[in-house]
Amino acid sequence: MKTQIKYLDHPALAEVRTLFALAWPVVGNNLVVSLMSFTDVVMAGRLSGADLAAVAVGSNVWLLFFFAARGVLAALSPIISQHHGARRIDLIGSYVRHGVALALVLSLAVLTTLHFGAGPLLEAVGIDPPLRIMATDFVKAIAWGAPALCVFLVFRFALEGMGSTRPIFFLSIIGLLFNVATNFVFVYGYLGAPAMGGVGCGVASALSMWLILLITVAYVLRSRWLDVLRNVVPGRATSRIPWEILRLGAPIAGAVVAENGFFVAATLVMGRISVNAAAAHQIAMNYASMMFMIPMALASALAVRVGGAVGEGNLVEARKRGTVGILACAVVMTISAMVLLTLRRQITGLYTVDPEISSIAASLLLIAVVFQISDGLQVGCSGALRGFKDTLVPFVIAVTAYWVIGFPLTWYASQQIPADPEQVWWGFVIALTIAAVLMIARFTVFTQRLIRTGHAPMSAFPTVSH
Numbered sequence: 006m007k008t009q010i011k012y013l014d015h016p017a018l019a020e021v022r023t024l025f026a027l028a029w030p031v032v033g034n035n036l037v038v039s040l041m042s043f044t045d046v047v048m049a050g051r052l053s054g055a056d057l058a059a060v061a062v063g064s065n066v067w068l069l070f071f072f073a074a075r076g077v078l079a080a081l082s083p084i085i086s087q088h089h090g091a092r093r094i095d096l097i098g099s100y101v102r103h104g105v106a107l108a109l110v111l112s113l114a115v116l117t118t119l120h121f122g123a124g125p126l127l128e129a130v131g132i133d134p135p136l137r138i139m140a141t142d143f144v145k146a147i148a149w150g151a152p153a154l155c156v157f158l159v160f161r162f163a164l165e166g167m168g169s170t171r172p173i174f175f176l177s178i179i180g181l182l183f184n185v186a187t188n189f190v191f192v193y194g195y196l197g198a199p200a201m202g203g204v205g206c207g208v209a210s211a212l213s214m215w216l217i218l219l220i221t222v223a224y225v226l227r228s229r230w231l232d233v234l235r236n237v238v239p240g241r242a243t244s245r246i247p248w249e250i251l252r253l254g255a256p257i258a259g260a261v262v263a264e265n266g267f268f269v270a271a272t273l274v275m276g277r278i279s280v281n282a283a284a285a286h287q288i289a290m291n292y293a294s295m296m297f298m299i300p301m302a303l304a305s306a307l308a309v310r311v312g313g314a315v316g317e318g319n320l321v322e323a324r325k326r327g328t329v330g331i332l333a334c335a336v337v338m339t340i341s342a343m344v345l346l347t348l349r350r351q352i353t354g355l356y357t358v359d360p361e362i363s364s365i366a367a368s369l370l371l372i373a374v375v376f377q378i379s380d381g382l383q384v385g386c387s388g389a390l391r392g393f394k395d396t397l398v399p400f401v402i403a404v405t406a407y408w409v410i411g412f413p414l415t416w417y418a419s420q421q422i423p424a425d426p427e428q429v430w431w432g433f434v435i436a437l438t439i440a441a442v443l444m445i446a447r448f449t450v451f452t453q454r455l456i457r458t459g460h461a462p463m464s465a466f467p468t469v470s471h
Contacts, residue, residue: 017325020310020326020329020330021329021333023310024306024310024329024330025303025306025333027168027170027306027309027310028170028302028305028306029170029174029302030170030171030172030173030174031170031173031174031302031305031306032299032302032303033174033177033178034173034174034176034177034302035298035299035301035302036298036299037174037177037178037180037181038177038298039291039294039295039298040181040295041180041184041210041213042064042291042294043291043295044181044184044185044188045060045064045188045206045209045210046061046287046288046291046356047355047356048188048189048193049202049203050284050356050357052192052202052203053202054280054281054357054359054362055135055136055203056203057203057284057287057357058140058280058283059136059139059140059143059202059203059204060140060143060203060206060287061272061283061284061287062127062132062136062140062272062273062276062283063123063140063141063142063143063144063147063203063207064143064147064287065268065273066119066123066126066127066140067119067144067147067148067207068265068269069262069265069266069269070118071151071154072261072262072265073111073115073258073261073262074111074112074114074258075155075158075258075261076254076255076258076259076260076261077107077250077251077254077255077257077258078104078107078108078111078155078159078162078250078254079162079257079258079261079391080249080250080253080254080257080396081100081101081162081163081254082162082308082309082312082391083166083253083308083309083311083312083392083393083394084100084249084250084253084312084394085097085100085162085163085165085166085167086165086167086168086308086309086312086313086316086392087312087313087315087394088100088166088316089166089168089313089316090312090313090314090315090316091316091317091318093316097163097166097167100163101159101160101163103246103247103250104159104162104163104250105156105159106247107159107251108152108155108156108158109155109156112152112154112156113151113152115148115151115155116149116151116152119144119145119148119151120148123141123144123145123148127140127273131276131277132273132276133280136276136280136283139202139203139204142204142207143204143206143207144207145207146208147206147207147208147210147211148211149211150210150211150212150213151214153214153215153217154214154217154218156218157217157221160221160222160225161173161221165306165309166309166312168309168313172221172224176217176221176224177217179216179217179220180214180216180217183212183213183216184209184213187208187209187212187213188205188206188209190205190209191204191205191206191208191209192206192209193205253394253396254396256396256397256399256400257391257396257400259400259403259404260396260399260400260402260403260404261403263400263403263404263407263408264403264407266407266408267407267408267411267412267415267436268290268433271286271412271415271429271430271433272286272287272290274415274416274419275419275426275429277419278419278426278429281359281361281362282365282426284357284359284362284366285362285363285364285365285366285369285426286365286366286369286426288353288356288357288362288366288369289353289366289369289370289373289430291356292345292373293370293373296338296345296377297338297377297380297384299337299338300334300337300338300380300384301384303333303334303337303388304330304334304384304385304388304389304391305388306330306388307326307327307330307331307334307385307388307389307392308388308389308391308392310326310330311323311326311327311330311388311389311391311392311393312391312392312393312394313392314326314392315393315394320452320455320456321456323392323393323452324452324455326392327389327390327392327448327452328389330388330389331382331385331386331389331445331448332385334381334382334384334388335378335381335385336381337381338377338378338380338381338382339377339378339381342373342375342377342378345370345373345374346371349367349370349374350363350367352370353366353367353370368426368427369427369430372427372430372431372433372434373430373433375434376434376437379434379437379438379440379441380441382441382444382445383437383440383441383444386399386444386445386447386448387399387444389448390447390448390451393451393452393455395451398447398451399444399447402440402443402444403440405439406436406437406439406440406443407440410435410436410439411432411433411435411436411437412432412436414431414432414435415429415433418431418432
């Protein structure tokens, strides 16, 4: 009995419990966000394969640009976690203020680019005109939510950096319920609204983003313990904050865009093969992405845990936290792969009643079993390295794995006659496996060197006392 209690109190298990306690609201938030996409796909798919394909293609174009902005703003989480760990609480409000300003600039760039560039982009990659028109209209509709979502992300990453993740989960639940209700209104034409089909999913999602932002602002204004978010430290040092965020966030954005852009490009490639291939690809990707939300949330929590230890000046502890978190991500995705191996046909039945689409999707999900573990390892390493403010080399790794190696393989597979969707997906397996191996090597070498030299990353306020 004493041995069992001692085993349960092992430092690694204690760290796992702490990590999951911090991560579960973020896991919930990410799963809820995936469920929003899931409901969009399911509700559009019940209308027609064309609506489903339009939402599939349009969602991926939207996400490519949104993830770029999100990647930049994600730098706030490790920055704030390091200040929080070093007890420099009074500086957090300055980062939030500059983060909101940066979010508005980024979101307006996303909105403008998508409004004028979505159509030409889809035309350039050869999407069929009927599908292109519907997908473009979807993108234009959902893009109006970009300003609200980007500003919300500033508060989300600030809360994450301070170790407060529960409000994020409850806010996302409200957004999901509102999204489902407005989908019924705008997709099917309830309450006197026009039935907009797949385009209505974009309208509903944009409205949900604005609702979440309004509730978040109200929460911040009414919560006394969040007064720190409104405090601003005067002085010339604050002028360096935007550059610190961009210097750390731009490589994060680049890595995210490299990875997600690879998957978006594969979606567009599938659209060139056939409507059924695009629909089946979206089903398989939607499920795989939903499961990926769990290790991605763990990686976010891991960045906070590692960043906190770095802020405290304990680099050895930071490395231990990173190692435990990476292994936790791998275990989660191993379990997901086992579930997928057993229930893949039942899963496809939730999305579509079309037997051809269901058959293709089931075969793609079988391939997803292979790459899920690699995906968990690479995202875990990414989160741990982010906590150390190491983002440039992970960006280079992402570009190499996904675009130098992965995309040429998927493109080559799509050019075969007849083109086989399964061959396109094997490019995912190769790219993610290479990314995982290189990221593990980077984490190992970088943390060993950091501990040996004892030099932690610096912030815009290196001289501020506790």
